[in-house]
Amino acid sequence: MSKENKIQSLEIGLNILEIIATHNKPLKFSEIQNITSMTKSNLHKYLTTLHEFGAIQRNPDNTYSLGHKLIQLGNLAQGQTSIVEVVIPYLKKISEKTGLTALLAVPSVGGPLVSYISDALYGINIGAQIGTNLPLHSSTGVIFASFHNELVKKWLDSEMEKLNEAQLKELQKEFETARKTYFVSKIEPLVTHVSSFSVPILNFEKELLGAITIVGYTQTIPTSSDHPVSRYIINISKEISSQYGFSESVSSE
Structure with missing residues (x-):
């Protein structure tokens, strides 16, 4: 040219x-x-x-x-319906209300892909940036492994092959709990003194569309789905999921 x-x-x-x-x-x-x-x-x-x-x-x-726009355009280029624009206002609202960092991860062939981060006012090094693939042993990774999505199947199979029998049994228990509670809490493997919890965004077939993950210093992150902050985020994830046809009446196990 x-x-x-x-x-x-x-x-x-x-x-x-x-x-x-x-x-x-x-x-x-x-x-x-x-x-x-x-x-x-x-x-x-x-x-x-x-x-x-x-x-x-x-x-x-x-x-x-x-930035998030590149992730969105990449999803559209692959023929996927991006949920980034839908979720961004919710993430900003979450950060403002809780003072914690909120991020959205979407499925990719490399696992959970961070597509947007709404930073808390004080800022925190969460060990991940937009475009980062999160590991299986993160709260986001467990959510992704617990709910079906064909795009992450090879990633999950590859990660599971690295584990011994005891580790696989422990993970299976986490998967079962995640499917019942729509909630996973973890001490993050990427950064010390930082913890997170994650909740899924699902469609009408209970297929995973993404996950909202809340990150903060370990003492500020709930470890139970019954905590008021946890319930607040779970309700938001279900509100977003309902826009894609999700209904608890047909999705509970």
């Missing part, structure tokens, strides 16, 4: 996205500047535009990672 047919500013913006996407960690402004050799003022304009569009996310520690 000739230079005359290119939009240089768009090309620069896409290059910045590629730089952020190909690194294994969120990048600081200075790191992006060093890689691109852009002036501070120009880079600031590009990052602000990309952030406002949702293509990148500005994290509480002033680093940059991929």
Whole structure:
């Protein structure tokens, strides 16, 4: 393609996205500047535009990672109906009401994929960013393993093969409890002193569409589905699920 047919500013913006996407960690402004050799003022304009569009996310520690819009567009490109736009207002409401970080994970071939994060006001390093695949032993991972979704089947089979018999039995008990309570609480394997609990978003066939995960310091995270905060989040997940035809009257086991 000739230079005359290119939009240089768009090309620069896409290059910045590629730089952020190909690194294994969120990048600081200075790191992006060093890689691109852009002036501070120009880079600031590009990052602000990309952030406002949702293509990148500005994290509480002033680093940059991929944004929810890319996840949404990726889902649409695969022919999937994205639930990101539906869930975002709920996540923001949850963070405001509870003071905890709320995130949405959606199914992918690599397991639970973080597609949006609503950070608590004080900020917290949750060990995951948008685009991160969460492990089986996280609360999100157990929820994903407990409810059927064909997209994550290979991921689940691969993860289960790594476990011994005792570990498999313990996980099966967790799966059974999760299906009964729609709730899993865990001390997160990614970051010490951080815990989480997760609840599923289901459709009319009780197939998993995603999971809402609440993250905070261990002492602030409920470990029971009967806790008022847990009940609040479970009710929200069921409200979202009802938009996809889920009904407890036909979905309880």
